[in-house]
Amino acid sequence: MSPGLLQDIHSPEDLRALPRSSLRPLAGELRAFIIDSVSRTGGHLSAGLGTVELTLALHYVFNTPEDRLVWDVGHQSYPHKILTGRRGMFPTLRQQDGLSGFPKRDESPYDTFGVGHSSTSISAALGMAVAAQRQGIDRQVVAIIGDGAMTAGMAFEALNNAGSLDADLLVILNDNEMSISPNVGAFSTYLARLLSGRLYTTVREGADRTLSWIPPIHELARRAEEHVKGMVMPGTLFEELGFNYYGPIDGHDLDSLIGTLDNLKRIKGPRLLHVVTKKGKGYAPAEADPCVYHGVTAFDPGTGKMEKKSGKVPSYTQIFGDWLCEAAVQDSRLMAITPAMREGSGLVSFSERFPAQYFDVGIAEQHALTFAAGLAADGLKPVVAIYSTFLQRAYDQLIHDIAIQNLPVMLAVDRAGLVGADGATHQGAFDLSFLRCIPNLVIMAPKDENEMRHMLHTGYHHQGPSVVRYPRGSGLGLALETPRELPIGKAEILRRGRNTAILAFGSRVAPALAAGEALDATVVNMRFVKPLDEALILELARQHTGIITVEENALAGGAGSGVAECLARNGIQLPLQLLGLPDDFTEQGDAHAQLAAMGLDSEGIQRAAHALEGASRLEAKGRAR
Numbered sequence: 001m002s003p004g005l006l007q008d009i010h011s012p013e014d015l016r017a018l019p020r021s022s023l024r025p026l027a028g029e030l031r032a033f034i035i036d037s038v039s040r041t042g043g044h045l046s047a048g049l050g051t052v053e054l055t056l057a058l059h060y061v062f063n064t065p066e067d068r069l070v071w072d073v074g075h076q077s078y079p080h081k082i083l084t085g086r087r088g089m090f091p092t093l094r095q096q097d098g099l100s101g102f103p104k105r106d107e108s109p110y111d112t113f114g115v116g117h118s119s120t121s122i123s124a125a126l127g128m129a130v131a132a133q134r135q136g137i138d139r140q141v142v143a144i145i146g147d148g149a150m151t152a153g154m155a156f157e158a159l160n161n162a163g164s165l166d167a168d169l170l171v172i173l174n175d176n177e178m179s180i181s182p183n184v185g186a187f188s189t190y191l192a193r194l195l196s197g198r199l200y201t202t203v204r205e206g207a208d209r210t211l212s213w214i215p216p217i218h219e220l221a222r223r224a225e226e227h228v229k230g231m232v233m234p235g236t237l238f239e240e241l242g243f244n245y246y247g248p249i250d251g252h253d254l255d256s257l258i259g260t261l262d263n264l265k266r267i268k269g270p271r272l273l274h275v276v277t278k279k280g281k282g283y284a285p286a287e288a289d290p291c292v293y294h295g296v297t298a299f300d301p302g303t304g305k306m307e308k309k310s311g312k313v314p315s316y317t318q319i320f321g322d323w324l325c326e327a328a329v330q331d332s333r334l335m336a337i338t339p340a341m342r343e344g345s346g347l348v349s350f351s352e353r354f355p356a357q358y359f360d361v362g363i364a365e366q367h368a369l370t371f372a373a374g375l376a377a378d379g380l381k382p383v384v385a386i387y388s389t390f391l392q393r394a395y396d397q398l399i400h401d402i403a404i405q406n407l408p409v410m411l412a413v414d415r416a417g418l419v420g421a422d423g424a425t426h427q428g429a430f431d432l433s434f435l436r437c438i439p440n441l442v443i444m445a446p447k448d449e450n451e452m453r454h455m456l457h458t459g460y461h462h463q464g465p466s467v468v469r470y471p472r473g474s475g476l477g478l479a480l481e482t483p484r485e486l487p488i489g490k491a492e493i494l495r496r497g498r499n500t501a502i503l504a505f506g507s508r509v510a511p512a513l514a515a516g517e518a519l520d521a522t523v524v525n526m527r528f529v530k531p532l533d534e535a536l537i538l539e540l541a542r543q544h545t546g547i548i549t550v551e552e553n554a555l556a557g558g559a560g561s562g563v564a565e566c567l568a569r570n571g572i573q574l575p576l577q578l579l580g581l582p583d584d585f586t587e588q589g590d591a592h593a594q595l596a597a598m599g600l601d602s603e604g605i606q607r608a609a610h611a612l613e614g615a616s617r618l619e620a621k622g623r624a625r
Contacts, residue, residue: 015083026056030083038078040298042296043093045293045295047146056083057258058172060258062140072120073102073115074115076144095421096590116426117389118148119145130165130167133167141170146176167270173272173275174277248275248276252277252281257275314474319449321349328350334460336358336383337384338386372402373409377405387426388413409465422588433553436558436561440464442466444469444486445468445505452468491527491533495517499546501521501544501547502516503537504550541574545574549563550605551580552600555579556583
């Protein structure tokens with residue numbers, strides 16, 4: 001890129017030193033830099049392109065970082081990172097020890113709150129506003145939330161609380177008509193209806209005048225803004241929740257944004273500014289298909305064509321989506337549910353072929369599970385497609401609404417284990433630990449795509465709640481078999497060996513088998529995390545000098561812990577080594593390299609086996625004495 005204004009912006013202070021007339025060309029440079037940089041590294045593209053002008057206006061008007069900007073989800077935070085001194089780090093975006101793809105408190109003082117999951121910004125910003133109030137600090141606090149994130153219940157819980165507290169808080173609703181998947185639900189429809197009217201068009205064309213004439217006299221300002229909002233959005237939901245509503249205004253009109261934000265600084269109490277933006281703004285391919293360009297691999301910025309992954313081995317996500325379509329042909333009671341992750345969960349084909357059996361409930365994981373429970377309670381067969389990291393958000397609903405009632409709801413848990421570039425907020429590290437303790441739950445982890453199909457079939461026909469957890473990435477390239485039911489709680493011995501028995505779960509079966517071949521060890525595909533095949537575990541404990549368990553889940557409370565509990569409960573003592581994810585949050589990086597560094601590849605399992613055999617020999621010598 002040729003030199004320009006952006007190269008001299010190292011902090012928002014540099015930005016605020018510019019005349020307002022420089023901001024429009026700076027926006028063009030910022031947008032071009034994002035396209036060029038993300039085309040090399042991959043990352044989230046459409047959302048950031050849509051918030052360039054909004055980000056410039058926020059940092060231009062507010063005294064950041066003393067004033068707090070709280071971004072929701074963080075997909076749209078690339079312009080913010082560039083303007084806050086991290087432009088030079090963008091070649092390392094989402095790489096090991098590089099720049100995080102999301103706001104992160106220990107990365108910059110301008111990242112006031114770490115995010116990665118949706119709909120947290122208003123709650124966090126409200127906490128900051130109350131903290132400033134209690135400490136007597138005169139500080140502006142701004143939450144920036146998308147219309148997709150606003151569909152989540154947590155956002156409305158925070159709005160309700162903020163209105164009752166009369167907190168000095170500004171919420172900016174960035175309305176770009178979609179989150180990751182197209183937005184769904186009554187709230188999204190309400191906004192769309194509002195924005196399609198003639199009155200909105202008139203207001204938007206004159207948006208720079210919406211607040212510019214309000215004098216700094218509180219009572220007159222209140223009367224004036226009530227007159228304006230009465231014309232635009234009579235009886236809005238936000239007003240009923242205690243917020244003063246402003247807008248909608250054009251989120252790409254810098255003069256309108258700066259004038260409005262500057263006036264809103266002078267108004268106290270809960271305020272909501274409705275800003276309308278276009279996702280992918282300024283890059284034709286992303287504007288045409290913001291969903292495809294939400295998260296991208298490296299691409300040609302001239303054509304928008306992305307680099308294709310080598311090989312034709314389908315991903316586990318695709319295997320799930322194909323199985324779901326096959327099962328729906330056989331059973332009209334099947335109902336597929338996703339919390340706004342149609343594309344990510346492999347449900348595009350299903351949604352097109354079986355629209356009457358498909359439900360995208362929006363960013364509402366809690367509702368997704370209880371909705372599924374209601375379907376199951378009255379005779380339907382729900383399958384909830386959800387990422388491991390998002391299942392965390394619906395834990396009470398899983399226990400209270402599904403498991404206690406022993407309802408036949410199947411959870412297809414995608415992205416179980418390490419996920420790579422998205423980092424700590426998205427690692428599927430904890431699901432086995434928090435699921436294993438729930439009564440009535442059957443938990444399965446497949447070793448390959450065929451076993452995944454068998455497990456999906458088994459879980460679907462099970463008369464109670466079940467979980468099939470599978471990793472991100474491709475299968476092994478096997479020819480697919482007709483799905484069949486597996487005997488619940490029964491493991492599979494893959495090879496008989498001597499000395500050491502390796503009990504492997506899910507994605508770690510393949511490296512365990514490779515290690516077992518090298519060691520001449522017994523290798524077991526455990527298949528079921530719950531119920532465990534305890535009879536086989538006890539048999540192997542009697543026949544071997546040591547046991548290794550290996551899983552792609554947190555060690556604390558994971559599948560290996562279940563094996564240890566089984567042995568302890570039966571009074572069996574022998575050398576035991578549990579391999580899994582360490583007691584830490586794993587940051588972004590290459591997942592395969594990270595697993596190797598954690599000793600969860602074939603070589604790591606072999607090292608653990610050698611150490612275990614050494615411990616066994618020492619223990620035998622001790623007993624001989």
